[in-house]
Amino acid sequence: MTPTDLVDANLLRTMIVVATPLLVAALGELVLERAGILNLAIEGMVTLGAAAAFVVLFAMAGLTGGVALSLLSAATAATVVGLVLAYLCVGLRANQITVGLGLLIFSLGAASLLYRAVVGVTTSPPRVPTLTPEAVPGLAEIPYLGTVLFRHNLFVYAALLLVVPVWWLLFRTPLGLRIRATGENPKSADSLGLPVQRIRYGAVLAGSALIGLAGAFFPLVLTGGWSESTVGGRGWLALMLVIFGRWRPWQVVAGALLFAYVDAVGFVFAATSRLIPVQFLQMLPYVLAIAVLVQVYQRAQAPAALAKPYDREARY
Amino acid sequence: MTELDASGALTPRGDADVEAASGADGALGAPPGAARRQTVWADVRIYLGAVVVALVVNAVLLLAIGADPLVAYRQILSSSLGSVAALAQTLNRMTPLLLGSAAVAFAMRAGYVNLGVDGQIYGGAILATGTAFALYGLPAAVVLPAVLVAAILGGGTVALLPAVLRARRGVNELFTTVMLNFVAFYAADYLSTGPWTDPVAGEAISVPIGAEARLPGFLTGGGHIGILLALPLVVAMAWWLRRTRAGFEFRAVGGNPRAAQFGGVSLVATGVVALVVSGLVAGLAGGIEVTGVHRRLILGLTPNFGYMAVLIAVLARRSPLGAIPAAFGFAVLIVGSDSLQRSVGLPASAVFLFQAVVVLAVLYFEVRRGGVLAAVRGRVGR
Numbered sequence: 001m002t003p004t005d006l007v008d009a010n011l012l013r014t015m016i017v018v019a020t021p022l023l024v025a026a027l028g029e030l031v032l033e034r035a036g037i038l039n040l041a042i043e044g045m046v047t048l049g050a051a052a053a054f055v056v057l058f059a060m061a062g063l064t065g066g067v068a069l070s071l072l073s074a075a076t077a078a079t080v081v082g083l084v085l086a087y088l089c090v091g092l093r094a095n096q097i098t099v100g101l102g103l104l105i106f107s108l109g110a111a112s113l114l115y116r117a118v119v120g121v122t123t124s125p126p127r128v129p130t131l132t133p134e135a136v137p138g139l140a141e142i143p144y145l146g147t148v149l150f151r152h153n154l155f156v157y158a159a160l161l162l163v164v165p166v167w168w169l170l171f172r173t174p175l176g177l178r179i180r181a182t183g184e185n186p187k188s189a190d191s192l193g194l195p196v197q198r199i200r201y202g203a204v205l206a207g208s209a210l211i212g213l214a215g216a217f218f219p220l221v222l223t224g225g226w227s228e229s230t231v232g233g234r235g236w237l238a239l240m241l242v243i244f245g246r247w248r249p250w251q252v253v254a255g256a257l258l259f260a261y262v263d264a265v266g267f268v269f270a271a272t273s274r275l276i277p278v279q280f281l282q283m284l285p286y287v288l289a290i291a292v293l294v295q296v297y298q299r300a301q302a303p304a305a306l307a308k309p310y311d312r313e314a315r316y
Numbered sequence: 317m318t319e320l321d322a323s324g325a326l327t328p329r330g331d332a333d334v335e336a337a338s339g340a341d342g343a344l345g346a347p348p349g350a351a352r353r354q355t356v357w358a359d360v361r362i363y364l365g366a367v368v369v370a371l372v373v374n375a376v377l378l379l380a381i382g383a384d385p386l387v388a389y390r391q392i393l394s395s396s397l398g399s400v401a402a403l404a405q406t407l408n409r410m411t412p413l414l415l416g417s418a419a420v421a422f423a424m425r426a427g428y429v430n431l432g433v434d435g436q437i438y439g440g441a442i443l444a445t446g447t448a449f450a451l452y453g454l455p456a457a458v459v460l461p462a463v464l465v466a467a468i469l470g471g472g473t474v475a476l477l478p479a480v481l482r483a484r485r486g487v488n489e490l491f492t493t494v495m496l497n498f499v500a501f502y503a504a505d506y507l508s509t510g511p512w513t514d515p516v517a518g519e520a521i522s523v524p525i526g527a528e529a530r531l532p533g534f535l536t537g538g539g540h541i542g543i544l545l546a547l548p549l550v551v552a553m554a555w556w557l558r559r560t561r562a563g564f565e566f567r568a569v570g571g572n573p574r575a576a577q578f579g580g581v582s583l584v585a586t587g588v589v590a591l592v593v594s595g596l597v598a599g600l601a602g603g604i605e606v607t608g609v610h611r612r613l614i615l616g617l618t619p620n621f622g623y624m625a626v627l628i629a630v631l632a633r634r635s636p637l638g639a640i641p642a643a644f645g646f647a648v649l650i651v652g653s654d655s656l657q658r659s660v661g662l663p664a665s666a667v668f669l670f671q672a673v674v675v676l677a678v679l680y681f682e683v684r685r686g687g688v689l690a691a692v693r694g695r696v697g698r
Contacts, residue, residue, distance in 0.1 A: 106676065108668050113669060
């Protein structure tokens with residue numbers, strides 16, 4: 001490993017691919033948390049989304065529309081879990097930490113069962129072809145940058161650009177202001193006539209759909225398969241990214257790229273490095289997350305009502 | 317916008333009144349006489365209702381993969397409780413779940429959430445295995461206690477960083493403990509595929525520990541005495557929480573940190589004690605798994621025991637004693653599902669789904685009842 005390897009074009013290209021599920025999941029979680037709901041089930045929802053996408057790709061092998069349907073099923077599966085989360089935490093005001101962990105375990109189990117029900121018991125796990133990268137005509141020929149930026153699948157670009165509509169929605173529209181108000185001070189929002197419960201329900205469902213979509217990227221562009229360890233903690237990393245980005249979409253993008261870079265270093269050097277054991281490279285994103293938490297945490301500005309149930313009849 | 321400070325928005329605190337109202341905490345704040353009988357009856361209905369809901373949901377899922385639910389349920393019970401050997405297996409499974417959930421429940425009583433039991437189990441297992449290798453060939457009377465103490469310290473070490481970061485920098489322990497799960501997992505992966513690997517096995521498994529570092533057997537069929545170590549420890553934790561002055565102060569922090577602080581209790585010290593003791597107890601579970609079950613360091617040491625431990629602690633309402641029946645019930649499910657895995661090909665982690673449905677149903681029924689209670693409390697004024 002030499003210093004030039006660390007800015008190798010293929011490494012940076014891998015970084016962008018690895019960043020997509022992290023980014024999409026983190027943006028989904030951002031929408032939820034801006035409305036004041038903490039979703040600790042995110043790792044499970046991503047795993048379930050990945051399983052739902054994979055079984056559709058597997059069952060529809062080669063048929064047209066398989067990719068679109070797999071994205072739809074991933075979003076739907078996670079949204080169903082999100083609906084339970086919303087009902088228990090928004091509707092019934094249950095403790096968001098315990099409900100989140102319950103749904104985390106639920107989703108991990110549901111993902112395995114779904115995979116088993118469709119794929120059955122096999123000796124070697126089946127694979128589906130991952131989406132092929134397409135070179136952007138002209139731009140892909142630029143040395144270095146062309147490899148890093150312009151040889152990706154359409155869905156990778158779509159994921160990277162997703163930050164624009166999420167940012168626009170949250171910070172440039174009246175609805176976004178209402179979502180944020182609900183997460184900051186639901187009492188005031190309520191007294192101004194905003195339907196706090198409905199806004200929170202909507203934010204949870206929309207955020208969950210994005211988190212499920214993030215799962216679809218694992219079989220679609222990263223692994224081509226599904227196992228219980230496919231997601232392997234990247235859902236939790238997405239949760240960290242929201243804190244890292246201080247609940248702001250553009251900072252979340254920067255964080256996703258940083259974590260993906262560290263993750264990609266692990267991927268790329270796993271095969272070649274004799275000096276450092278693979279496992280220490282695989283540890284890096286989580287060590288980085290702890291280091292980042294220590295730096296960011298004290299000045300972090302969380303939505304004021306995050307993880308607090310809103311009861312309009314309670315006295316404060 | 318608010319600062320995510322040490323009294324963080326993300327930690328559930330101040331639910332001591334809920335605890336008192338539910339009557340789960342025995343002598344403290346339990347309503348007297350008829351009212352108390354009523355709440356106990358309501359509790360029984362909640363748990364029974366949750367089990368019924370879980371049985372129905374699971375029956376639908378079993379039908380979906382083409383298995384007969386009644387046959388499956390009979391098999392779960394017979395494979396986990398049907399013989400002495402089966403019971404021994406169930407108690408083996410119960411041990412890490414009980415220690416883990418008691419650890420989580422303990423920290424929760426002071427208002428801290430330890431999601432890092434998995435990492436602490438790996439930490440304990442790593443130090444236990446290393447100690448067993450270092451003391452290879454010495455008499456068992458020396459080795460086994462040393463190995464278990466090393467396991468306890470290993471778990472405490474993994475919990476130390478979140479405790480210090482929480483105390484010094486106000487970093488929420490929820491996130492640091494989860495991240496350390498992955499760090500500890502990869503450390504165990506490194507050791508079991510690298511320096512300690514068993515070259516014959518060809519997977520993430522270390523060479524076995526010596527016979528002198530093995531936990532004595534209990535009952536038959538591979539049972540070990542881990543449960544006889546865990547039960548007294550859990551009872552001692554419950555006693556400390558309930559009957560000592562330090563335990564009272566500890567719970568006071570969980571109930572109302574500001575009031576406890578005005579009463580002279582150190583929040584920083586309490587937080588460190590909560591998380592480190594939690595880690596020490598979870599570390600013992602790792603040591604017991606190594607010395608009693610696997611006899612080596614392996615990668616599949618804890619299939620999400622840590623998150624299950626949190627669910628059990630919630631079911632037990634943060635009571636270490638309540639974790640005993642809850643952990644036993646979860647162990648029955650796990651052993652039963654393992655046998656279903658062999659017979660109908662149910663995936664091993666499908667048991668998560670069943671456990672989660674039980675917990676979510678209990679939460680649902682409890683919140684539905686809590687809604688009424690909360691309204692009453694609101695009227696009295698709080």
